[in-house]
Amino acid sequence: MSNMPLEPVRPNTSRPVPWWTPVLAILWKDVLLESRTREMVVPILVFSFLVIVVFNFVIDPNPRLVAAVAPGVLWVAFTFAGMLGLNRSFAMEKERGGIEGLMLCPVGRDLVYLGKMLGTFMFILIVEFIMLPVFAAIFNLPLLEPGLWIITVLATFGFAAVGATFSAMAVNTRAREILLPILFFPIAVPVIIAAAEATRAVLAGDSIGDYSRWLQLMAAFDVVFVVIAAMTFDFVLGE
């Protein structure tokens, strides 16, 4: 296999390294770390399950009300879950001095960003994909619509796109646990609105044409912020 993720990048190789090799190497590092420590997916999964259960108690769970508030409950749970995932993303690098390692990587900082961003995206998405059927079962809702999975992918990508940058900033500040949501939520407002509205449309049985503009909005957000964050990540990591 020519692009084995953990193969060291040699400076004098005659064949140029494709850009995705370092991205996949950083992604693979996070997957490996997660498979050994299990500090990301399992705690976040339990937490988002708890959020949904607590919501179940604070609202009156009769079927009509549930249909009205379900999109909100779902996206509050997913946003909080995403928040925790983003917090872990760079906090674990900080704890073990991994940031210095990432900074010493002989690759562009935009590729470091993409690797970390994709890892965070993947872990949050795994949690959400497990939670969707659980949520459907608890609230007795048709959550297995394909539209809902598309919404979840687009929204989570947007969370990870802006969140990875803020996570890298917040770990170097005082009061980092509280600063990250304060940075993240205002910027992520369009995604939260779009995801909740599109979910509402799906649950109401609308066709994809009725909520496609929300999908377009999220897609535009994802593209814009991946590009900006990748371009500016060099300044976030510093020298």
Add this chain to the structure above:
Amino acid sequence: MIGRLLLLGASGVLMITTLALIFLWVPTDIVLGISQRIFYFHVPMALVAFLAFGVVVVGSIGYLWKKSERMDALAYAAAEIGVLFTSLMLITGMLWAKPVWGVWWTWSPQLTTSLILWFIYTAYLMLRSYAPQGDQGARYGAVLGIIGFVDVPIVYMAAKWWRDVHPEAVVGPLAEEGSLEGKMVVAFLLALLTFITLFAYLLTERYSLRRQESQVERLLYSHA
């Protein structure tokens, strides 16, 4: 120094003149009544707040590009003033909305976007005070300054579509721009000039204070 004093004097004189015009000279609006007079403060404050956030993004890009500490001081000073004027804009807006619309707050796209704007730049100020001083904090601020600026039109879009889905019942008479009478236009333009002068004064004052702060810091480090 002389320039700043002149700006301070000019904003003082202009402010008194504007107040005199608003309360003694401008006719009362037929539809909205006396409460409409708050617009002469509310609208210029909103425009100055947007101007300030424009300065933040210019300073942010300038800092990342040229690595000049002056650009960062400019961005930081403008962000503080922008948050101040956004707060005042939100408060004066709510004071006006209660008697006219019957509610303190409504989730119109403009109000939603203004509130999110306030959150974004409050986060900017918090980031600056919790991040390490010097170069690192400045870089963080600059990146957030750019991300926040790009986010605003997307927030507005989302808030607008969201409102289409959830129309609100209570919306009273809205001020039509075309309904402004001649004297009102004069008072409004003078108020705008007043607030722009005040903004220029606060910006230069805060900017030079910021420069002095970093100078003091450098001196402290060089003696440590």
